[in-house]
Amino acid sequence: MILGNAEKEFKDFVEKSGIPAAWTILGLSALPTSHDLNVGMVGMHGNYGPNILTNKCDLLIAVGMRFDDRVTGDPKTYASQAKIIHLDIDPAEINKNIIADVPVIGDCKDSLKRITNKIEKKSHSKWISKFDDLMKIEFEKVIKSDLNPLKEGLTMGESIIAINEFTNGDAIIVTDVGQHQMVACRYANFVKSKSNITSGGLGTMGFALPAAMGAKMGALNREVVAVIGDGGYQMTIQELGTIFQLQIPVKIVILNNDFLGMVRQWQQLFFDKRYASTEMVNPDFVAIAKGYYLDSERVKHRKDLKPAVERMIKSKKPYVLEICVEKENNVFPMIPTGASVSDIRLN
Amino acid sequence: MEKKNNYTISVYTENNVGLLHRLSAIFLKRHINIESFTTSECEIKDVFRFIIVVKMTKSGVEKVSKQIEKQVEVIRAFFHTDSETIFQESALYKMKSSALFEERHIQNIIKESNARIVTVNPDYFVIEKTGFRDDTEKLYNDLEKYGLLQFTRSGRIAVSKEKMGISEILNTFKNQK
Numbered sequence: 026m027i028l029g030n031a032e033k034e035f036k037d038f039v040e041k042s043g044i045p046a047a048w049t050i051l052g053l054s055a056l057p058t059s060h061d062l063n064v065g066m067v068g069m070h071g072n073y074g075p076n077i078l079t080n081k082c083d084l085l086i087a088v089g090m091r092f093d094d095r096v097t098g099d100p101k102t103y104a105s106q107a108k109i110i111h112l113d114i115d116p117a118e119i120n121k122n123i124i125a126d127v128p129v130i131g132d133c134k135d136s137l138k139r140i141t142n143k144i145e146k147k148s149h150s151k152w153i154s155k156f157d158d159l160m161k162i163e164f165e166k167v168i169k170s171d172l173n174p175l176k177e178g179l180t181m182g183e184s185i186i187a188i189n190e191f192t193n194g195d196a197i198i199v200t201d202v203g204q205h206q207m208v209a210c211r212y213a214n215f216v217k218s219k220s221n222i223t224s225g226g227l228g229t230m231g232f233a234l235p236a237a238m239g240a241k242m243g244a245l246n247r248e249v250v251a252v253i254g255d256g257g258y259q260m261t262i263q264e265l266g267t268i269f270q271l272q273i274p275v276k277i278v279i280l281n282n283d284f285l286g287m288v289r290q291w292q293q294l295f296f297d298k299r300y301a302s303t304e305m306v307n308p309d310f311v312a313i314a315k316g317y318y319l320d321s322e323r324v325k326h327r328k329d330l331k332p333a334v335e336r337m338i339k340s341k342k343p344y345v346l347e348i349c350v351e352k353e354n355n356v357f358p359m360i361p362t363g364a365s366v367s368d369i370r371l372n
Numbered sequence: 373m374e375k376k377n378n379y380t381i382s383v384y385t386e387n388n389v390g391l392l393h394r395l396s397a398i399f400l401k402r403h404i405n406i407e408s409f410t411t412s413e414c415e416i417k418d419v420f421r422f423i424i425v426v427k428m429t430k431s432g433v434e435k436v437s438k439q440i441e442k443q444v445e446v447i448r449a450f451f452h453t454d455s456e457t458i459f460q461e462s463a464l465y466k467m468k469s470s471a472l473f474e475e476r477h478i479q480n481i482i483k484e485s486n487a488r489i490v491t492v493n494p495d496y497f498v499i500e501k502t503g504f505r506d507d508t509e510k511l512y513n514d515l516e517k518y519g520l521l522q523f524t525r526s527g528r529i530a531v532s533k534e535k536m537g538i539s540e541i542l543n544t545f546k547n548q549k
Contacts (some may be wrong), residue, residue: 117438120431 026089027038027113031134032044032218035088036060038141045156046074049090051225054215059196064156068096068292070207073167073369074159076360080367082154087108088133092122093226094362095246102365112136153200166371172212178351179327180285181208181280188250188278188330189214191338196248197222197240201233201257205285207356209252231260231298235247237275238268248338265317268343276337279310279347282354298325314345321345373430378407379451380435380459380530383422384414386389386445395422398439404428408461410527416539419447419474425528436497447541452532459530462488463508464513467497472497496521 026035032055039046039056045064056063059085064073067079068296077311079085085107088146090096093308097103111118111125112133119128119370129136171182185208188196199222200206206223215221215332238250289303314321320342323331330348337344358369387392392411395477396434399406405513407425414421426433442447469492482489501511508525 115442117435117442119437121435 026052026133027030028091029133029219031088031137032056033133034134034137038137040221041141041146042144042228044084044086044148045075045149045153047071047265048097049093049225050210050223051221052090053210053213053221055218057216058214059216062153064153065160065213066210067366069098070211070356070358070363071096071369072160072211073163073371074156074359075142076358076366077159077183078155080106082107084108084110086112087125088112088137089114091226095154095226096236097123097365098362098366098368099334104365110210117346122257128232140261142343163358163371165337167267171208171361172207174351176351177327178354179330179348181282181335181350183327184280184330184334184348184350185209185212185252186336188252188338190331191335192248192250196220196250197237199223199233199237199240199246199249201251202228202230202287203254203256204282204290204354204356205254205280206251207247207287208280230254230257233257234264234277237277238264239275241297241362242274250276250278252278252280254286255279255283255305255310256285258310259308262313265314265319265345269317269319272343274341274343276340277314277335277345278334279345280311281307282350282352283307284352286354288358289353293355294359295361310345310347319343319345323347323349325349375433376427377487378454379426379428380450380454380457380528380532380534381422381424381426381431381433381440382483382530382536383440383449384420384447384536385414385420385425385443387420387422387445388445391443391445395424395440398428398436399424399444402432402436404436406433408527410529413530414544419538419542422455423528423530424466447538448536450536452530456534457468457530457532459504459512459528460485460502461526461528462502462506463512463523463525465501465520466496467499467510467515467518467520469495469497471518473520475518476517478515481511485511485514487511 036056039062045062047067049062050065057087064075067075070255081195082278084106089112094358102122110127110129112129114132116130119125121260171180172186174180194216195320197211197220198209200209203225222236233251233253241249283305285303285305289300292298292300292303311321311323320331320340334344337346358371360369391537397489404426407427410423411420437449437451440446482499488500490498490500511521
Protein backbone atom coordinates (compact mmCIF):
# COMPACT_ATOMS: atom_id res chain seq x y z
CA MET A 26 0.00 0.00 0.00
CA ILE A 27 2.91 2.32 0.77
CA LEU A 28 4.68 1.25 -2.43
CA GLY A 29 1.46 2.02 -4.31
CA ASN A 30 1.39 5.55 -2.85
CA ALA A 31 -2.15 4.84 -1.73
CA GLU A 32 -1.96 6.32 1.78
CA LYS A 33 -4.54 9.01 1.07
CA GLU A 34 -6.90 6.61 -0.67
CA PHE A 35 -6.56 4.24 2.27
CA LYS A 36 -7.22 6.96 4.82
CA ASP A 37 -10.27 8.12 2.86
CA PHE A 38 -11.50 4.54 2.81
CA VAL A 39 -11.17 3.87 6.54
CA GLU A 40 -12.59 7.27 7.47
CA LYS A 41 -15.65 6.87 5.28
CA SER A 42 -16.26 3.22 6.20
CA GLY A 43 -15.39 3.75 9.87
CA ILE A 44 -13.58 0.40 9.82
CA PRO A 45 -10.66 0.17 12.28
CA ALA A 46 -7.30 -0.43 10.59
CA ALA A 47 -4.39 -2.52 11.80
CA TRP A 48 -1.04 -2.85 10.06
CA THR A 49 1.58 -5.44 9.31
CA ILE A 50 5.16 -4.43 10.05
CA LEU A 51 5.75 -3.19 6.50
CA GLY A 52 2.52 -1.20 6.55
CA LEU A 53 3.65 0.82 9.56
CA SER A 54 3.57 4.61 9.11
CA ALA A 55 1.06 4.50 6.25
CA LEU A 56 -1.59 5.70 8.69
CA PRO A 57 -0.37 8.15 11.37
CA THR A 58 0.10 6.56 14.80
CA SER A 59 -2.34 9.00 16.36
CA HIS A 60 -5.17 8.33 13.90
CA ASP A 61 -8.40 7.39 15.68
CA LEU A 62 -8.93 4.32 13.55
CA ASN A 63 -5.35 3.05 13.84
CA VAL A 64 -5.66 0.10 16.21
CA GLY A 65 -2.06 -1.13 15.98
CA MET A 66 -0.05 -4.02 14.67
CA VAL A 67 -1.19 -7.53 13.79
CA GLY A 68 0.95 -10.62 14.14
CA MET A 69 3.30 -12.41 16.47
CA HIS A 70 4.32 -9.37 18.55
CA GLY A 71 1.48 -7.14 17.47
CA ASN A 72 -1.16 -5.55 19.64
CA TYR A 73 -3.63 -7.52 21.72
CA GLY A 74 -6.82 -6.06 20.22
CA PRO A 75 -6.24 -6.55 16.49
CA ASN A 76 -5.00 -10.11 17.03
CA ILE A 77 -7.86 -11.21 19.27
CA LEU A 78 -10.47 -9.47 17.14
CA THR A 79 -9.12 -10.93 13.88
CA ASN A 80 -10.86 -14.07 15.04
CA LYS A 81 -14.07 -12.19 15.92
CA CYS A 82 -14.62 -9.84 12.98
CA ASP A 83 -17.19 -10.56 10.28
CA LEU A 84 -15.21 -8.94 7.47
CA LEU A 85 -11.46 -8.67 7.02
CA ILE A 86 -10.07 -6.50 4.25
CA ALA A 87 -6.40 -7.11 3.43
CA VAL A 88 -4.63 -4.49 1.34
CA GLY A 89 -1.31 -5.51 -0.22
CA MET A 90 -0.43 -7.91 2.59
CA ARG A 91 0.50 -11.52 2.05
CA PHE A 92 -0.83 -13.22 5.19
CA ASP A 93 2.61 -14.43 6.18
CA ASP A 94 3.02 -16.89 9.02
CA ARG A 95 4.01 -14.24 11.57
CA VAL A 96 0.72 -12.47 10.86
CA THR A 97 -1.63 -15.43 10.69
CA GLY A 98 -0.29 -17.81 13.31
CA ASP A 99 -2.08 -21.07 12.57
CA PRO A 100 -3.68 -20.35 9.17
CA LYS A 101 -6.44 -22.92 9.75
CA THR A 102 -7.93 -20.89 12.59
CA TYR A 103 -7.09 -17.46 11.13
CA ALA A 104 -10.24 -15.33 10.72
CA SER A 105 -12.08 -18.48 9.73
CA GLN A 106 -15.40 -16.87 10.76
CA ALA A 107 -14.85 -13.83 8.52
CA LYS A 108 -15.41 -13.01 4.89
CA ILE A 109 -12.08 -11.96 3.40
CA ILE A 110 -11.54 -9.34 0.73
CA HIS A 111 -7.96 -9.38 -0.54
CA LEU A 112 -6.58 -6.48 -2.58
CA ASP A 113 -3.24 -7.12 -4.25
CA ILE A 114 -1.40 -6.17 -7.42
CA ASP A 115 0.20 -9.62 -7.68
CA PRO A 116 -2.16 -12.45 -8.73
CA ALA A 117 0.21 -15.00 -7.16
CA GLU A 118 -0.64 -13.62 -3.71
CA ILE A 119 -4.34 -14.40 -3.99
CA ASN A 120 -5.30 -17.63 -2.19
CA LYS A 121 -1.62 -18.34 -1.50
CA ASN A 122 -1.88 -18.62 2.29
CA ILE A 123 -5.45 -17.62 3.10
CA ILE A 124 -8.39 -18.18 0.76
CA ALA A 125 -10.04 -14.90 -0.21
CA ASP A 126 -13.80 -14.70 -0.62
CA VAL A 127 -13.38 -11.68 -2.85
CA PRO A 128 -10.01 -11.21 -4.56
CA VAL A 129 -9.40 -7.76 -6.04
CA ILE A 130 -6.38 -7.72 -8.33
CA GLY A 131 -5.07 -4.31 -9.24
CA ASP A 132 -3.31 -1.15 -8.14
CA CYS A 133 -4.75 -0.42 -4.67
CA LYS A 134 -4.55 3.33 -5.30
CA ASP A 135 -7.19 2.76 -7.94
CA SER A 136 -9.13 -0.11 -6.29
CA LEU A 137 -9.46 1.65 -2.93
CA LYS A 138 -10.76 4.81 -4.52
CA ARG A 139 -13.41 2.87 -6.42
CA ILE A 140 -14.49 1.00 -3.30
CA THR A 141 -14.68 4.24 -1.27
CA ASN A 142 -16.93 5.76 -3.92
CA LYS A 143 -19.40 2.91 -3.59
CA ILE A 144 -19.73 2.68 0.18
CA GLU A 145 -21.84 4.67 2.62
CA LYS A 146 -20.35 6.69 5.44
CA LYS A 147 -20.60 4.74 8.68
CA SER A 148 -19.18 4.53 12.16
CA HIS A 149 -18.79 1.48 14.35
CA SER A 150 -18.31 2.80 17.86
CA LYS A 151 -19.35 -0.43 19.60
CA TRP A 152 -16.86 -2.46 17.59
CA ILE A 153 -14.07 0.07 18.13
CA SER A 154 -14.73 0.11 21.88
CA LYS A 155 -13.75 -3.58 21.89
CA PHE A 156 -10.30 -2.55 20.65
CA ASP A 157 -10.14 0.10 23.36
CA ASP A 158 -11.04 -2.43 26.07
CA LEU A 159 -8.35 -4.84 24.91
CA MET A 160 -5.83 -1.99 24.68
CA LYS A 161 -6.53 -1.22 28.34
CA ILE A 162 -5.64 -4.81 29.24
CA GLU A 163 -2.49 -4.68 27.11
CA PHE A 164 -1.51 -1.39 28.71
CA GLU A 165 -1.86 -2.76 32.24
CA LYS A 166 -0.04 -6.01 31.58
CA VAL A 167 2.64 -5.00 29.07
CA ILE A 168 2.94 -1.38 28.01
CA LYS A 169 3.04 0.20 31.45
CA SER A 170 6.10 -1.72 32.57
CA ASP A 171 7.75 -1.33 29.16
CA LEU A 172 7.51 2.43 29.18
CA ASN A 173 7.58 3.28 32.88
CA PRO A 174 9.58 0.44 34.37
CA LEU A 175 9.84 0.09 38.12
CA LYS A 176 13.05 -1.91 37.84
CA GLU A 177 16.43 -0.22 37.69
CA GLY A 178 17.49 -1.47 34.23
CA LEU A 179 16.61 0.54 31.14
CA THR A 180 14.03 -0.93 28.77
CA MET A 181 13.97 -0.84 24.98
CA GLY A 182 10.49 0.68 25.18
CA GLU A 183 11.53 3.76 27.16
CA SER A 184 14.48 4.24 24.76
CA ILE A 185 12.11 4.38 21.80
CA ILE A 186 9.82 6.79 23.66
CA ALA A 187 12.82 9.07 24.27
CA ILE A 188 13.58 9.05 20.54
CA ASN A 189 9.91 9.90 19.85
CA GLU A 190 10.17 12.84 22.20
CA PHE A 191 13.11 14.52 20.50
CA THR A 192 12.16 13.71 16.90
CA ASN A 193 8.44 14.54 17.35
CA GLY A 194 7.63 11.37 15.44
CA ASP A 195 9.02 13.02 12.33
CA ALA A 196 12.08 10.79 11.91
CA ILE A 197 12.63 7.87 9.62
CA ILE A 198 13.12 4.91 11.93
CA VAL A 199 15.24 2.11 10.48
CA THR A 200 15.29 -1.15 12.39
CA ASP A 201 17.32 -4.32 12.21
CA VAL A 202 15.92 -7.71 13.21
CA GLY A 203 15.02 -8.93 16.67
CA GLN A 204 13.51 -7.71 19.92
CA HIS A 205 14.50 -4.08 19.36
CA GLN A 206 12.74 -4.19 15.98
CA MET A 207 9.47 -5.36 17.51
CA VAL A 208 9.72 -2.84 20.33
CA ALA A 209 10.58 0.02 17.95
CA CYS A 210 7.68 -0.83 15.67
CA ARG A 211 5.31 -1.09 18.62
CA TYR A 212 6.28 2.20 20.27
CA ALA A 213 7.71 4.52 17.61
CA ASN A 214 5.46 7.41 16.65
CA PHE A 215 4.88 8.22 13.01
CA VAL A 216 3.21 11.18 11.42
CA LYS A 217 4.42 10.64 7.84
CA SER A 218 4.29 7.63 5.56
CA LYS A 219 7.46 5.88 4.32
CA SER A 220 9.07 6.53 7.70
CA ASN A 221 9.47 2.94 8.83
CA ILE A 222 12.27 1.03 7.13
CA THR A 223 12.75 -2.60 8.12
CA SER A 224 13.51 -5.85 6.35
CA GLY A 225 10.12 -7.40 7.16
CA GLY A 226 9.73 -11.02 6.19
CA LEU A 227 13.30 -11.34 4.95
CA GLY A 228 14.45 -11.04 8.56
CA THR A 229 17.97 -10.05 7.62
CA MET A 230 20.09 -9.06 10.60
CA GLY A 231 22.61 -6.42 9.61
CA PHE A 232 20.00 -4.66 7.46
CA ALA A 233 19.57 -1.49 9.50
CA LEU A 234 22.94 0.22 9.22
CA PRO A 235 23.30 0.18 5.41
CA ALA A 236 19.54 0.77 4.98
CA ALA A 237 19.76 3.85 7.22
CA MET A 238 22.60 5.21 5.10
CA GLY A 239 20.46 4.75 2.00
CA ALA A 240 17.46 6.35 3.68
CA LYS A 241 19.51 9.39 4.66
CA MET A 242 20.98 9.75 1.17
CA GLY A 243 17.45 9.54 -0.25
CA ALA A 244 15.91 11.99 2.24
CA LEU A 245 18.68 14.38 3.26
CA ASN A 246 16.29 16.81 4.93
CA ARG A 247 14.85 14.21 7.28
CA GLU A 248 16.20 12.82 10.51
CA VAL A 249 17.16 9.15 10.16
CA VAL A 250 17.50 7.04 13.29
CA ALA A 251 18.76 3.49 12.97
CA VAL A 252 17.74 1.31 15.90
CA ILE A 253 19.93 -1.79 16.02
CA GLY A 254 20.49 -4.65 18.43
CA ASP A 255 23.96 -5.63 19.60
CA GLY A 256 23.69 -8.88 17.60
CA GLY A 257 22.86 -7.45 14.19
CA TYR A 258 25.10 -4.41 14.61
CA GLN A 259 28.31 -6.38 14.20
CA MET A 260 27.06 -8.00 11.01
CA THR A 261 27.51 -4.79 9.01
CA ILE A 262 29.54 -2.69 11.44
CA GLN A 263 32.17 -2.06 8.75
CA GLU A 264 29.72 0.39 7.15
CA LEU A 265 30.76 2.86 9.83
CA GLY A 266 33.73 3.34 7.50
CA THR A 267 31.44 4.53 4.69
CA ILE A 268 29.46 6.69 7.11
CA PHE A 269 32.69 8.37 8.21
CA GLN A 270 34.10 8.65 4.69
CA LEU A 271 30.93 10.20 3.21
CA GLN A 272 29.94 11.94 6.47
CA ILE A 273 26.38 10.59 6.27
CA PRO A 274 24.63 12.11 9.31
CA VAL A 275 22.65 9.05 10.43
CA LYS A 276 21.87 8.57 14.08
CA ILE A 277 22.65 5.07 15.29
CA VAL A 278 21.08 3.72 18.47
CA ILE A 279 22.37 0.37 19.69
CA LEU A 280 19.97 -1.26 22.12
CA ASN A 281 22.48 -3.51 23.82
CA ASN A 282 21.27 -6.35 26.03
CA ASP A 283 24.35 -8.53 25.47
CA PHE A 284 22.14 -11.21 23.96
CA LEU A 285 20.63 -12.31 20.67
CA GLY A 286 17.52 -11.34 22.58
CA MET A 287 14.75 -12.75 20.43
CA VAL A 288 16.36 -16.15 20.17
CA ARG A 289 17.12 -16.03 23.91
CA GLN A 290 13.44 -15.22 24.56
CA TRP A 291 12.44 -18.36 22.65
CA GLN A 292 15.03 -20.45 24.49
CA GLN A 293 13.63 -19.13 27.75
CA LEU A 294 9.95 -19.62 26.96
CA PHE A 295 10.01 -22.80 24.89
CA PHE A 296 13.28 -24.55 25.78
CA ASP A 297 13.44 -24.35 29.58
CA LYS A 298 15.90 -21.48 29.58
CA ARG A 299 18.65 -23.63 28.06
CA TYR A 300 20.55 -20.77 26.50
CA ALA A 301 22.73 -21.85 23.60
CA SER A 302 24.86 -19.48 21.51
CA THR A 303 22.67 -16.48 22.36
CA GLU A 304 24.84 -14.72 24.88
CA MET A 305 27.03 -12.08 23.26
CA VAL A 306 30.47 -11.12 24.49
CA ASN A 307 30.52 -7.70 22.93
CA PRO A 308 33.33 -5.33 22.06
CA ASP A 309 33.40 -1.71 23.22
CA PHE A 310 30.98 -0.19 20.71
CA VAL A 311 31.83 3.37 21.72
CA ALA A 312 35.55 2.74 21.20
CA ILE A 313 34.83 1.23 17.78
CA ALA A 314 32.77 4.28 16.76
CA LYS A 315 35.57 6.54 17.99
CA GLY A 316 37.99 4.45 15.95
CA TYR A 317 36.00 5.62 12.92
CA TYR A 318 36.20 9.20 14.28
CA LEU A 319 32.44 9.24 14.95
CA ASP A 320 30.82 10.97 17.93
CA SER A 321 29.65 8.35 20.34
CA GLU A 322 28.51 7.76 23.90
CA ARG A 323 27.12 5.07 26.14
CA VAL A 324 24.11 5.27 28.47
CA LYS A 325 23.53 2.94 31.39
CA HIS A 326 21.25 4.87 33.73
CA ARG A 327 17.75 6.27 33.36
CA LYS A 328 18.72 9.78 34.36
CA ASP A 329 21.22 9.94 31.45
CA LEU A 330 18.90 8.58 28.77
CA LYS A 331 16.96 11.63 27.65
CA PRO A 332 19.91 14.07 27.69
CA ALA A 333 21.94 11.62 25.60
CA VAL A 334 19.13 11.14 23.07
CA GLU A 335 18.71 14.90 22.89
CA ARG A 336 22.45 15.40 22.21
CA MET A 337 22.30 12.79 19.49
CA ILE A 338 19.25 14.29 17.75
CA LYS A 339 20.63 17.82 17.97
CA SER A 340 23.94 16.77 16.43
CA LYS A 341 24.35 17.51 12.73
CA LYS A 342 26.88 14.73 12.37
CA PRO A 343 26.74 10.94 12.39
CA TYR A 344 26.30 9.76 15.97
CA VAL A 345 26.45 6.41 17.72
CA LEU A 346 24.51 6.03 20.97
CA GLU A 347 24.82 2.76 22.84
CA ILE A 348 21.97 2.20 25.30
CA CYS A 349 22.64 -0.65 27.72
CA VAL A 350 19.23 -2.16 28.43
CA GLU A 351 17.92 -4.86 30.76
CA LYS A 352 19.53 -8.14 29.67
CA GLU A 353 16.66 -10.58 29.88
CA ASN A 354 13.50 -8.66 29.06
CA ASN A 355 10.96 -10.29 26.79
CA VAL A 356 8.78 -8.81 24.07
CA PHE A 357 5.06 -9.25 24.68
CA PRO A 358 2.35 -9.73 23.51
CA MET A 359 3.42 -12.89 21.74
CA ILE A 360 1.71 -15.52 19.63
CA PRO A 361 3.67 -18.77 19.96
CA THR A 362 4.54 -20.31 16.59
CA GLY A 363 1.71 -22.39 15.23
CA ALA A 364 -0.83 -21.07 17.72
CA SER A 365 -3.95 -19.21 16.74
CA VAL A 366 -3.82 -15.38 16.72
CA SER A 367 -6.48 -15.34 19.42
CA ASP A 368 -4.17 -17.36 21.71
CA ILE A 369 -1.86 -14.34 21.99
CA ARG A 370 -0.01 -14.24 25.33
CA LEU A 371 0.55 -11.17 27.47
CA ASN A 372 3.23 -12.74 29.69
CA MET B 373 -5.17 -34.30 2.77
CA GLU B 374 -5.64 -33.06 -0.72
CA LYS B 375 -4.90 -35.75 -3.30
CA LYS B 376 -1.75 -35.57 -5.43
CA ASN B 377 -2.06 -35.98 -9.18
CA ASN B 378 0.10 -35.84 -12.25
CA TYR B 379 0.10 -32.37 -13.74
CA THR B 380 1.67 -31.19 -16.96
CA ILE B 381 2.79 -27.59 -16.62
CA SER B 382 3.29 -25.82 -19.96
CA VAL B 383 5.32 -22.65 -19.78
CA TYR B 384 5.67 -20.31 -22.73
CA THR B 385 8.77 -18.16 -22.44
CA GLU B 386 11.18 -15.90 -24.19
CA ASN B 387 14.55 -17.41 -25.00
CA ASN B 388 16.87 -16.19 -22.28
CA VAL B 389 19.98 -17.54 -20.60
CA GLY B 390 19.42 -18.25 -16.91
CA LEU B 391 15.64 -18.65 -17.02
CA LEU B 392 15.92 -22.44 -16.73
CA HIS B 393 17.79 -22.01 -13.47
CA ARG B 394 15.20 -19.66 -12.03
CA LEU B 395 12.34 -21.96 -13.04
CA SER B 396 13.97 -25.00 -11.47
CA ALA B 397 14.68 -22.91 -8.34
CA ILE B 398 10.93 -22.35 -7.92
CA PHE B 399 10.52 -26.12 -7.63
CA LEU B 400 13.63 -26.58 -5.51
CA LYS B 401 12.50 -24.03 -2.90
CA ARG B 402 9.28 -25.95 -2.38
CA HIS B 403 10.95 -29.36 -2.44
CA ILE B 404 8.90 -30.46 -5.43
CA ASN B 405 10.44 -33.30 -7.39
CA ILE B 406 10.25 -32.80 -11.13
CA GLU B 407 9.16 -36.03 -12.84
CA SER B 408 10.12 -34.84 -16.28
CA PHE B 409 11.34 -31.66 -17.92
CA THR B 410 11.48 -30.92 -21.64
CA THR B 411 11.98 -27.74 -23.58
CA SER B 412 11.99 -26.72 -27.22
CA GLU B 413 11.05 -23.85 -29.47
CA CYS B 414 7.29 -23.87 -30.03
CA GLU B 415 4.99 -22.92 -32.89
CA ILE B 416 5.91 -19.23 -32.53
CA LYS B 417 9.38 -18.08 -33.53
CA ASP B 418 11.67 -17.23 -30.59
CA VAL B 419 9.09 -18.50 -28.10
CA PHE B 420 10.10 -21.55 -26.10
CA ARG B 421 7.90 -24.01 -24.37
CA PHE B 422 8.79 -25.92 -21.24
CA ILE B 423 6.85 -29.07 -20.44
CA ILE B 424 7.23 -29.91 -16.78
CA VAL B 425 5.59 -32.94 -15.21
CA VAL B 426 5.03 -32.95 -11.46
CA LYS B 427 3.03 -34.93 -8.93
CA MET B 428 1.22 -32.34 -6.82
CA THR B 429 -2.03 -31.23 -5.26
CA LYS B 430 -4.27 -28.98 -7.35
CA SER B 431 -3.83 -26.01 -5.02
CA GLY B 432 -0.06 -26.59 -5.05
CA VAL B 433 0.22 -26.64 -8.83
CA GLU B 434 -1.94 -23.52 -9.02
CA LYS B 435 0.43 -21.61 -6.72
CA VAL B 436 3.56 -22.82 -8.49
CA SER B 437 2.16 -21.82 -11.88
CA LYS B 438 1.44 -18.32 -10.56
CA GLN B 439 4.98 -18.06 -9.20
CA ILE B 440 6.36 -19.17 -12.58
CA GLU B 441 4.33 -16.45 -14.28
CA LYS B 442 6.09 -13.86 -12.11
CA GLN B 443 9.32 -14.44 -14.04
CA VAL B 444 9.64 -11.56 -16.47
CA GLU B 445 10.43 -13.75 -19.48
CA VAL B 446 7.47 -16.06 -18.89
CA ILE B 447 4.56 -15.27 -21.19
CA ARG B 448 2.06 -17.67 -19.62
CA ALA B 449 2.05 -20.87 -17.60
CA PHE B 450 -0.74 -23.44 -17.82
CA PHE B 451 -1.31 -26.67 -15.99
CA HIS B 452 -3.31 -29.68 -17.12
CA THR B 453 -4.20 -33.11 -15.85
CA ASP B 454 -3.27 -36.13 -17.95
CA SER B 455 -6.78 -36.33 -19.37
CA GLU B 456 -6.59 -32.73 -20.55
CA THR B 457 -3.49 -33.30 -22.66
CA ILE B 458 -2.20 -35.49 -25.44
CA PHE B 459 1.22 -36.61 -24.34
CA GLN B 460 3.97 -38.95 -25.47
CA GLU B 461 7.46 -40.03 -24.55
CA SER B 462 10.20 -41.46 -26.80
CA ALA B 463 12.62 -44.20 -25.88
CA LEU B 464 15.73 -45.65 -27.54
CA TYR B 465 16.97 -49.21 -26.95
CA LYS B 466 20.45 -50.27 -28.09
CA MET B 467 21.12 -54.02 -28.39
CA LYS B 468 23.75 -56.40 -29.72
CA SER B 469 23.10 -57.29 -33.38
CA SER B 470 23.83 -60.93 -32.67
CA ALA B 471 20.75 -61.05 -30.42
CA LEU B 472 18.54 -60.25 -33.39
CA PHE B 473 19.67 -63.44 -35.16
CA GLU B 474 20.00 -65.70 -32.17
CA GLU B 475 16.72 -64.84 -30.48
CA ARG B 476 13.78 -65.11 -32.89
CA HIS B 477 11.50 -63.60 -30.21
CA ILE B 478 13.05 -60.18 -30.56
CA GLN B 479 11.68 -59.72 -34.06
CA ASN B 480 8.18 -60.54 -32.81
CA ILE B 481 8.51 -58.20 -29.86
CA ILE B 482 9.51 -55.35 -32.17
CA LYS B 483 6.65 -56.05 -34.55
CA GLU B 484 4.02 -56.36 -31.81
CA SER B 485 5.08 -53.25 -30.03
CA ASN B 486 4.96 -51.11 -33.14
CA ALA B 487 8.54 -50.05 -32.47
CA ARG B 488 10.87 -48.99 -35.24
CA ILE B 489 14.42 -50.04 -35.98
CA VAL B 490 16.40 -46.85 -36.44
CA THR B 491 19.75 -48.28 -37.39
CA VAL B 492 21.47 -51.66 -37.78
CA ASN B 493 25.16 -52.36 -38.10
CA PRO B 494 27.27 -55.49 -37.56
CA ASP B 495 27.78 -54.79 -33.83
CA TYR B 496 24.55 -53.31 -32.59
CA PHE B 497 21.09 -52.08 -33.59
CA VAL B 498 18.85 -49.36 -32.18
CA ILE B 499 15.08 -49.52 -31.64
CA GLU B 500 12.89 -46.46 -31.17
CA LYS B 501 9.50 -46.50 -29.52
CA THR B 502 7.19 -43.54 -28.91
CA GLY B 503 4.13 -43.84 -26.72
CA PHE B 504 2.87 -43.70 -23.17
CA ARG B 505 5.16 -44.53 -20.27
CA ASP B 506 3.52 -47.98 -19.98
CA ASP B 507 4.32 -48.79 -23.63
CA THR B 508 8.00 -47.91 -23.47
CA GLU B 509 8.19 -49.60 -20.06
CA LYS B 510 6.68 -52.82 -21.41
CA LEU B 511 9.11 -52.90 -24.33
CA TYR B 512 11.96 -52.33 -21.88
CA ASN B 513 10.84 -55.27 -19.78
CA ASP B 514 10.46 -57.47 -22.85
CA LEU B 515 13.89 -56.64 -24.24
CA GLU B 516 15.80 -56.54 -20.99
CA LYS B 517 16.28 -60.29 -20.79
CA TYR B 518 18.04 -60.32 -24.17
CA GLY B 519 20.63 -57.83 -22.99
CA LEU B 520 20.20 -54.11 -23.43
CA LEU B 521 23.43 -52.25 -24.11
CA GLN B 522 21.82 -48.88 -23.52
CA PHE B 523 18.37 -47.50 -22.78
CA THR B 524 17.18 -43.92 -22.64
CA ARG B 525 13.80 -42.26 -22.42
CA SER B 526 12.88 -38.65 -23.18
CA GLY B 527 10.81 -36.38 -20.97
CA ARG B 528 7.15 -35.97 -21.72
CA ILE B 529 6.09 -33.85 -24.65
CA ALA B 530 2.48 -32.76 -24.61
CA VAL B 531 -0.08 -30.59 -26.33
CA SER B 532 -3.20 -29.46 -24.54
CA LYS B 533 -6.72 -30.24 -25.66
CA GLU B 534 -7.83 -26.69 -24.82
CA LYS B 535 -6.54 -23.71 -26.72
CA MET B 536 -3.75 -21.79 -24.97
CA GLY B 537 -3.89 -18.67 -27.16
CA ILE B 538 -0.30 -17.53 -26.87
CA SER B 539 -0.31 -15.68 -30.21
CA GLU B 540 -3.26 -13.60 -28.98
CA ILE B 541 -1.40 -12.69 -25.80
CA LEU B 542 1.71 -11.74 -27.78
CA ASN B 543 -0.41 -9.61 -30.11
CA THR B 544 -1.94 -7.69 -27.21
CA PHE B 545 1.59 -7.07 -25.91
CA LYS B 546 2.60 -5.75 -29.32
CA ASN B 547 -0.44 -3.51 -29.59
CA GLN B 548 0.21 -2.07 -26.12
CA LYS B 549 3.57 -0.85 -27.35
